[in-house]
Amino acid sequence: MTQLHSRHSTPATISLISGWSSEALLPPSGLFGANGLRTGPDGRIYIAQVSGSTISALDLATGALETISAKGSDIVGPDDVTFDADGNLYATEYYQGRVSVRSPDGSTRVLRDDLPGANGITFHAGRLFVNECRIGGRLLELPLDGAEPRVLLDGLMMPNAMEAGPDGLLYYPLLGTNEIWRVDPQGGEPERVAGDLGGPDAVKFDPHGYVVSTQAATGDVLRIDPRTGERTVLANVGPGLDNLTFVSDRLFVSRFTGEIIEILPDGTTRQTLPAGLNGPLDLTASADGALYLADGAFFYRLVPGSTPETVGMLFSPGYPGYVRGVASPAAGEFRVTTSTGQVTRYRPAEQTSEVLAEGFDQLYGIDVAPDGSCAVAEFGVGRVLAVRTSGVEELATGLDRPLGVAFGPDGTLFVAESGAGRVVAVTGASVDTVVDGLEQPHGLLVQNDQLLVVDVGAKALVGVDLGSKARQTIASNLPVGPPPGVTPKPLVGIAPFSGPEGPFAGITAGPDGALYLSADAEGSVLALRRDAQ
Numbered sequence: 001m002t003q004l005h006s007r008h009s010t011p012a013t014i015s016l017i018s019g020w021s022s023e024a025l026l027p028p029s030g031l032f033g034a035n036g037l038r039t040g041p042d043g044r045i046y047i048a049q050v051s052g053s054t055i056s057a058l059d060l061a062t063g064a065l066e067t068i069s070a071k072g073s074d075i076v077g078p079d080d081v082t083f084d085a086d087g088n089l090y091a092t093e094y095y096q097g098r099v100s101v102r103s104p105d106g107s108t109r110v111l112r113d114d115l116p117g118a119n120g121i122t123f124h125a126g127r128l129f130v131n132e133c134r135i136g137g138r139l140l141e142l143p144l145d146g147a148e149p150r151v152l153l154d155g156l157m158m159p160n161a162m163e164a165g166p167d168g169l170l171y172y173p174l175l176g177t178n179e180i181w182r183v184d185p186q187g188g189e190p191e192r193v194a195g196d197l198g199g200p201d202a203v204k205f206d207p208h209g210y211v212v213s214t215q216a217a218t219g220d221v222l223r224i225d226p227r228t229g230e231r232t233v234l235a236n237v238g239p240g241l242d243n244l245t246f247v248s249d250r251l252f253v254s255r256f257t258g259e260i261i262e263i264l265p266d267g268t269t270r271q272t273l274p275a276g277l278n279g280p281l282d283l284t285a286s287a288d289g290a291l292y293l294a295d296g297a298f299f300y301r302l303v304p305g306s307t308p309e310t311v312g313m314l315f316s317p318g319y320p321g322y323v324r325g326v327a328s329p330a331a332g333e334f335r336v337t338t339s340t341g342q343v344t345r346y347r348p349a350e351q352t353s354e355v356l357a358e359g360f361d362q363l364y365g366i367d368v369a370p371d372g373s374c375a376v377a378e379f380g381v382g383r384v385l386a387v388r389t390s391g392v393e394e395l396a397t398g399l400d401r402p403l404g405v406a407f408g409p410d411g412t413l414f415v416a417e418s419g420a421g422r423v424v425a426v427t428g429a430s431v432d433t434v435v436d437g438l439e440q441p442h443g444l445l446v447q448n449d450q451l452l453v454v455d456v457g458a459k460a461l462v463g464v465d466l467g468s469k470a471r472q473t474i475a476s477n478l479p480v481g482p483p484p485g486v487t488p489k490p491l492v493g494i495a496p497f498s499g500p501e502g503p504f505a506g507i508t509a510g511p512d513g514a515l516y517l518s519a520d521a522e523g524s525v526l527a528l529r530r531d532a533q
Contacts, residue, residue, distance in 0.1 A: 058272070169183060
């Protein structure tokens with residue numbers, strides 16, 4: 001099958017200095033996750049990807065995956081899509097609280113920008129309906145001229161992807177109450193269709209008029225009789241389901257991981273697009289040689305040479321939330337930063353997490369100090385903080401968009417200022433430049449008296465001798481960051497679920513000295529190794 005990837009159109013060709021080799025531990029991902037699904041007027045499956053700010057179209061006949069709206073374009077963080085009779089594409093932008101319209105000629109305009117948590121979207125009888133996936137969300141009709149919406153329902157518990165049924169009623173799931181409801185689009189009292197579900201996050205109808213719904217928490221794909229509420233499990237494909245669509249009588253479902261799966265009539269499944277990583281963001285190595293990957297909604301264990309194992313995700317008990325930075329002070333225990341501004345102790349095997357500190361503005365990198373405390377970068381206000389059992393201490397302020405942090409063996413803290421293009425050393429009250437002239441430093445690592453810097457802007461790994469301050473580029477043309485010439489638009493987030501979302505490319509070292517980088521441009525992990533002497 002030919003695939004035109006939604007990320008980089010071709011894998012990067014990495015350049016390395018003499019004595020080094022590289023290996024991608026995972027194949028490139030075609031998607032930045034997979035959220036909303038809709039069969040378009042051309043018969044292709046349109047796939048909305050929130051974290052990648054991308055909409056793609058999949059041709060089932062050829063396997064070609066075409067980017068319709070790319071990262072950096074006007075549509076930001078699309079969550080669901082629908083079409084009108086003229087072929088215009090309407091997309092909800094969840095984090096931005098918007099609905100945008102993309103015409104067949106590629107031009108885009110914002111229809112409404114005052115819909116916090118805009119999520120489910122559908123047309124019925126030429127009328128456009130949208131809901132807001134938040135606590136206290138609304139279900140609205142949007143006039144196509146951008147005029148004031150008509151509110152059908154208010155105070156809903158996280159409604160999600162919806163559809164009009166053959167009876168002319170709007171059917172919508174409520175994630176917050178595990179129910180599916182319906183309401184007359186003319187107004188009136190809603191009616192419950194089914195309850196005690198497994199995290200319903202999408203509703204569509206099969207050709208026979210039955211409700212089909214994905215269950216995010218349990219992984220069930222359910223068929224529900226809208227007249228009686230009787231339900232049948234069509235298949236179980238594991239937690240993390242997001243949406244579904246029919247192409248004629250063929251049923252396809254999406255997962256947060258970017259996997260698209262066809263549910264066959266006999267209940268078996270067939271993979272249409274493989275799973276991948278949304279990022280990853282940060283990563284850390286354990287003493288047994290396994291890597292642990294912070295990938296937002298998922299936390300993975302990866303042994304080189306195998307496929308990632310999910311050890312936690314948004315619907316797992318004890319999951320700390322959308323994870324960004326990660327460090328491991330002991331086997332089975334992690335310190336993570338989250339998009340809600342928390343620093344958390346996470347033990348996935350025990351399914352427990354404990355908030356150590358909270359209330360911060362866009363936390364990213366984290367590292368554990370020799371004394372067991374941890375340092376975190378607070379991107380939003382330009383600070384670096386120490387989190388100790390006794391409380392939180394401000395170590396440095398006035399930094400320009402700090403991202404990565406790393407401790408040296410003597411306790412010196414190094415901080416990547418992505419906005420200033422430099423790395424500084426924080427010792428006591430002193431903040432001193434270690435290396436400057438970088439483009440956009442992200443992840444940091446100290447190894448053998450050398451500071452290693454992932455410079456996402458230059459797509460390079462830079463090594464700096466901490467004694468002489470001499471630097472060298474170890475690897476260039478790395479698969480990190482957006483494609484050349486693309487400036488991604490920030491995802492503004494929605495309280496209380498998430499603060500603003502942004503990229504982060506971390507780095508760690510394994511027990512054997514190999515370096516591992518978050519290859520977020522391809523949804524992979526890159527290993528860099530020194531050749532045997």
